[in-house]
Amino acid sequence: MGVSIPVPVSGAALRAGVLEAVVLGGHLLLYPTGIRPEKPAATGGKDLGRPPVLLVHGFTDNRSVFVLLRRTLAAGGRRHVEAYNYSPFTRDLRVTARHLARRVEELCERTGQERVDLVGHSLGGLVGRYFVQCLGGAARVRTLVTLGTPHSGTRVAPFMDAHPLVRQMRPDSEVMAELRAPAPGCRTRCVAFWSEFDELMDPTETARIEHPDLRAENVQVTGIGHLALPAHPAVTAAVRRALDGPAPAALASLGDSASVA
Numbered sequence: 001m002g003v004s005i006p007v008p009v010s011g012a013a014l015r016a017g018v019l020e021a022v023v024l025g026g027h028l029l030l031y032p033t034g035i036r037p038e039k040p041a042a043t044g045g046k047d048l049g050r051p052p053v054l055l056v057h058g059f060t061d062n063r064s065v066f067v068l069l070r071r072t073l074a075a076g077g078r079r080h081v082e083a084y085n086y087s088p089f090t091r092d093l094r095v096t097a098r099h100l101a102r103r104v105e106e107l108c109e110r111t112g113q114e115r116v117d118l119v120g121h122s123l124g125g126l127v128g129r130y131f132v133q134c135l136g137g138a139a140r141v142r143t144l145v146t147l148g149t150p151h152s153g154t155r156v157a158p159f160m161d162a163h164p165l166v167r168q169m170r171p172d173s174e175v176m177a178e179l180r181a182p183a184p185g186c187r188t189r190c191v192a193f194w195s196e197f198d199e200l201m202d203p204t205e206t207a208r209i210e211h212p213d214l215r216a217e218n219v220q221v222t223g224i225g226h227l228a229l230p231a232h233p234a235v236t237a238a239v240r241r242a243l244d245g246p247a248p249a250a251l252a253s254l255g256d257s258a259s260v261a
Contacts, residue, residue, distance in 0.1 A: 012223045016197040019232075020225040027065060027227065034064025037085040040110060051142050052080040052111045053243065054104065058122025058148075059165060060088060065121060065230055072236040073119075073243070080111060086127070091164040093123070093175055097130040097137075104131070104140050115142040117243050121230045122200065123169065125149030126179075129190070133214070134178055138188040145239055146192045147229040148201060151209050152176065156202040171206075183213040190216045191242045193235060200226045217242075 034057075053073055055066045063083035074081045084103050086096045104116055118141050120128040125146025131137035132144055153171030160166045168175040194207030201207045209216035219242075224232050 013197060016195075016223050016225045016228075019223075019228050020199070023225075023227045023231050026231075030064040030067060031062065032064075034062035034083075034085070038063060038083050040082065040106070041080075050079040050243070051113055051115050051117050052082065052107055053117045053119060054107060055081065055083040056100065056118060056120040056124030056128055057083070057085070058120075058124050061121070061124075062088075066119075067231075068233075069119070069230045069236045069239065072233075072240055075240075079243070082107065093127055093130060093165060093168045094134075097127050097135055100127055100131050101135055101137060101140075104137065108140060115140055117141070117143045117145070119145040119147070119239060119243075120149060121147045122149060122226065123165065125192075126151070126169065126175075129179065129209075130175065132188045132190075133183045133186060138186045141188045143189045143191065143243055145242055146190070146207070146209070147235070147239075148194065148198050148207050148226045149192065150201055150206045151179070151192065152206040154200060154202050154206055156200050180211070183211065186214055188215070190214050191219060191239075192216060193219045193221055193229060193238070195221045195224050195226075195229065197222075197224060198226045198229070 055063065055070060057063055057065050063085050066083050070081050070083065073079060084100060086099060090096050107116055108114060118128040126149050128144050129146065129151065132141050150169050153173065153176045154169055155171065167173060190209050192207060192209045194201070194204065196204050198204050198207060208218040219238065221229070221235055224235065229235055
């Protein structure tokens with residue numbers, strides 16, 4: 001199943017490039033504010049009627065990338081939202097996924113909830129999927145949303161293959177082989193946002209989830225690059241709707257800008 005969210009632009013590629021530059025500038029300013037891990041907040045046992053949301057950033061990034069998305073998801077006190085910072089020195093996606101598993105358990109215990117929603121940007125989405133699919137995380141994760149995540153591996157930037165994490169994101173890596181393996185009984189709902197202007201996805205369709213055992217919905221976004229995915233209002237609103245209920249019905253509420261592919 002696929003959903004398309006076109007963003008009306010003229011000269012889409014140029015517009016996406018300009019938007020990326022603007023988002024990059026803003027993110028560089030905010031980056032220092034997200035270096036330190038977030039201190040988990042007390043929830044006071046308040047049940048907001050929705051699972052808490054945990055945001056997971058991408059490679060060499062931190063939680064500051066989610067400033068706008070977090071504001072959208074938490075608007076009106078509708079849900080409890082936290083961000084997870086993993087170490088910038090991590091060298092193994094699988095180790096990070098195990099750390100994420102502990103953070104999810106802690107969040108469930110602190111909020112009194114049995115399941116959480118995960119939203120991951122880029123590598124963060126891959127960490128979340130590995131947890132769900134390979135480490136039993138489906139029992140704890142209701143919905144996994146990924147933004148520009150190389151689900152089938154990316155061939156971009158071959159000069160960075162010296163970094164072990166980059167090698168794990170290659171199509172022929174052991175991690176990708178594990179994610180291609182059967183995953184019977186996985187009950188987590190997966191929603192993958194992808195864009196044809198995502199410069200870090202090679203090919204761009206790698207940001208789609210194509211697995212016969214997963215409940216996957218792929219949402220195509222037009223006119224938006226990699227860095228802008230967690231910041232663009234059309235995407236943040238669609239993520240909120242995806243977490244509010246099953247797609248594509250929830251996403252279709254965007255109006256004429258959304259259509260089922």
